[in-house]
Amino acid sequence: MTQEVKKISPAVYGKVTPPVMEKGRVTYCTDLEKSVIMSNFERRGWTQVGPDDEWNFYWSFTQNCRTIFSMESGYRMSDNQMINHFPNHYELSRKDLLVKNIKRYRKELEREGNPLAEKTEVPLPNGQVLTRYIHLDFIPVTYVLPADYNMFVEEYRKSPQSTWIMKPCGKSQGAGIFLINKLSKLKKWSREAKTPFHPQLTSKESYVISRYIDNPLLIGGKKFDLRLYVLVTSFRPLKAYLFQHGFCRFCTVKYDTSVTELDNMYVHLTNVSVQKHGGDYNSLHGGKMSIQNFRLYLEGTRGRSVTDRLFAEMQWLIVHSLKAVAPVMANDRHCFECYGYDIIIDNTLKPWLVEVNASPSLQSTTHNDRILKYKLIDNIVSVVVPPDGIPDARWNKTPTAEALGDFELLIDEELIEKEDANSRYNKYHRLRQ
């Protein structure tokens, strides 16, 4: 960015007259040398610079983003700089923290007596009774191990038939995941984990254990999950957008809950990084089906209203997971972030949030994938950058309808606030008339 040419800009942003970019001199920096990113930026006429140069737009790895924001780095971002992560994105993307934040969010709402936190009792076939939130029951029951071990055992005993899934908190792409259907197996694991042969598995490496969704919706007999892309441009007020081109990721092998298949991860995990190694992986479609076709299928075979409800519930789930972390997020105005939401739908057509990824893969496995990801990046940039095309952290982050591209608005608390104020104003005036 060049500061040499300074023009007087109209004072739209505030009292201070900001320096304005020289037209056509936007610079970008990227940690990910992927054509889907570079070609997008080049098409906008941006020039590439290194991380130590003066960049306006940085597509960074999460680690580098955290470094920039850390105290020690002493880096201060200028108004014309934007970066693609929030410094503490892990509040949402780390499996244990996500659970912690959602639990806290529910408790707070409950304390306020908010109707959202309403609960109900679900009787189990074995006579036990479980208490569930009616509106906020969108993550499978989850505990952090080893910390919540006792709570887990208590829950486990209520329905000893169920299967649980263990995931290391800090890993992604299906690494280190396994299923458990006996408490003894977990005990064995914890004994082994504490041995000196696995020092890395001790205190630092915590796991989450969640009730396994063992009744997933199957299409063609196969299990799948949904990958949706959610763009957040601000947490307070919350501004979030949903990309219309998500997809379903299918397992290559027929779903089978038998105990013998418990260790066959091709049956259970939908991650492309796992499925790719299966003998049945097809590189033409990569096991991916577009969300539009998924919707078409559901509407055709199950009807309109249940399909509409499912999609509304997924939006609900996304909004409330974001609201749950909003209070703890470092809401830096230079930041935006695109999250990969992984959702599993069970055979009652209820969506469950499985995981949120702060750096969803931009790797293209198929031709359609490449088109989708190119469009995703393009639309992200047009939403987060002001209409004049120059990154500006002071902008009010209210994109025009055209700028949204294939994103649809999930929530904009600022707009809601305004509308509320307007309607209050209108009401007041109507009363006076």
Place this chain on the structure above:
Amino acid sequence: MEGIKEEAIHHTALKLAEEIKNLSIYKSFYSDVQKLVSSPNVKKEDFKQTLQQAMKEKGLDTKLRNTVFHWVRTQSKQNKLDPLTSLLKASAQWEKRIHKSLNSMCTDLETSLAKIRSQSEQEELSDKWNELSTYTLGNYKTDLSFVSRIRPPQVTKSRRFISDLSKYRPVYAPKDFLEVLITLSGYVPFTREDEPKWEFAHLPIQVKTLDQLRKVFPEWAHGEPLLGVNPNMPSSVPGFATLEAERISLGERVAALGYAPVVQEYLKKGSPQCLRAKLWSQVLGSDVKSQQTAYFGQLKKNVLEVDLMIDKLIFKDVQLTASNDDQYFVFEDLLYQVMLCFSRDVDVMQQLKGSIGNPPTVTIKGKQTSAESMTVFPPSGIIPFHGFTMYATPFCYLYDDPVQLYYTFRAFYVRYWHRLHYISTHSQGIVSLCLLYERLLEANEPLLWIHFRNININPIRVVFKWLMRAFSGHLPPDQLLLLWDAILGYDCLEILPLLALAILSFRKENIFQVNTLQNVDAVLADLSTISVIPLLQLALMKP
């Protein structure tokens, strides 16, 4: 005058009554009526009136009307013999070539057209009926990976035995069929150097002009609001926010009524996806009762018992088409079932007698010599070509259940799709459709026509695969289903060449830029952005 008319109606009624007695539904229908007669609702004093009323209330009235509707539709078959002897001859020759090719494939691969499956093979096929993608066709072996249950995640479950299947090639592809059609005209007179030799126009077949087509599709031509144009199009009916909401509400009433001609009328303006499965089976009379389920079970049994060489071709075709397609791969296993059973369905051949040639009869190897040891090959009489499965794939978006999917697909095939890959002079046959396309292009896009002439490309070449597959596999499923709504609604296939024309017309600027077949194909390769309904309506509305 009145009297004559009355008498004619009486005669028709008598004839109909006789015909209905021969239909498969007659028995159950008759017993339903008998039950009704013995119910207290039907009075002896006023028998006719009360019975009619009771039949209406029980839905038997609609059932009877629909039966007549479906029967009449099967009767409107034209000419018993094709008037054009040149076509007749070509058709017979083509059939002979196909049979020869099948036979030589058998000889080359040292297998037979039909043989009994071994007991173990039957068992395995039966076990894997719901996951045929993992079935090792015709090569029953103990798969070691099944024996060892514990395995590292790098090793997968039993894989299909590809090497055997790789020797099989589709009998023919749309391209081969097109070559046959192009030589049909038999027109070899005084062509000048500069005159193309390929036009279908030489065939003495009548096809419609665009103006005549406008009269076939009056609702479209008059610009009436259609589904598939814009999801948020407002409704003109008070009380509905959008056209879609209005259509759903009307469609629900139409579906509840269940009267086939009304359903057909409704489909002209497009069906919402949520009602399509029901409406399609209603208009085609393909709803599934226990009788149909049992029949499907019979077809399955035949697949399990008899190994037809065609099974390999079916597997091959599903693999080549659906399994590699991101829109259909999920439904692979469903499609194997449906396509295998289809090949065994004698009803298909019965219903298409006279339109599909004469399939050979072969001996089933390994069966004791008797009347049953012979089989028509295949029992349906239909030999699949490369992409045949695409006639069935879109139904996967409507039906979860293989039986329901099967009957609607079959009804569609019997009414429409067989015309797209058999040679005939029928107005809905592939020859007429090609000719229609050619005439439409020449009359309505003369510059494109000239361009094709100049670059010496037969314009049928660039659209033929679309026509032959009814656009399946070429259009995204949502668009395809809207197109097929119109086929059912107007009960004709002329919409296919019209759409081909509309797409060419839409992309003509890009076609003008290129001058090789390969590049024209490239311009037309990706139809994922095509909005079928607006494009068609535009073509029909123009002046």
